[in-house]
Amino acid sequence: MDGDELAGIVDLFGGLTRSELERALDELAFKRGDEPDDPGEGVDAALHEYYLVEVEYEDATLLAPGPVAFPELPEYGPDLPHILDVERRDVDREVLAAAVRERLESEVAEADGDRAEYLLDVTYDAEAWAPLDLDDVREDLAVDS
Incomplete structure (x- = not known):
């Protein structure tokens, strides 16, 4: 999954913890019938390239869309709010x-x-x-x- 798609998933919720994003990626792989990739590599690359930004927010470390991202939802991305039990966060x-x-x-x-x-x-x-x-x-x- 590319940086824009990772940013799109995170943007859908305003911000996600790393474990929430990894769970979302596992769910998307399941919906597509694929084996889940190692999400750590893609997340690390997206952080390195500023597609994602890591911030402290309400006692949690969140990932949010970064300055180079053009957030784009991957296939089945719109289903994630129905699958994950995560409230929307509004990161300043x-x-x-x-x-x-x-x-x-x-x-x-x-x-x-x-x-x-x-x-x-x-x-x-x-x-x-x-x-x-x-x-x-x-x-x-x-x-x-």
């Missing part, structure tokens, strides 16, 4: 923005080459996605790349 966009800023700032020091270029693109996506000004992060990336 400023909380998400702060998490993205913090992560970008922490990655700048080690970013080089292709990763630095990718993170530059993420900064522009993030500014369109949430109330952020990431000029300082772009400057740091330009210096380090």
Whole structure:
């Protein structure tokens, strides 16, 4: 499952814990008649590429759609609210923005080459996605790349 589809599942609920998302992926695989994939790999990749963002919300670590995602529901995705016993969560966009800023700032020091270029693109996506000004992060990336 690609990052946009993972973001679509999470977006359907506003935010999901990692175990809730993994359960959703298992349910979708069952509905399709497939063997479930190892969801950890896909979730880790989606986090790494900013399709998903991890935030603390009401004493839980939630995954929410990230700045590069164009959330899209996979096949059988609309059935998930009927299958999972998960209430919708409304994660504040400023909380998400702060998490993205913090992560970008922490990655700048080690970013080089292709990763630095990718993170530059993420900064522009993030500014369109949430109330952020990431000029300082772009400057740091330009210096380090």
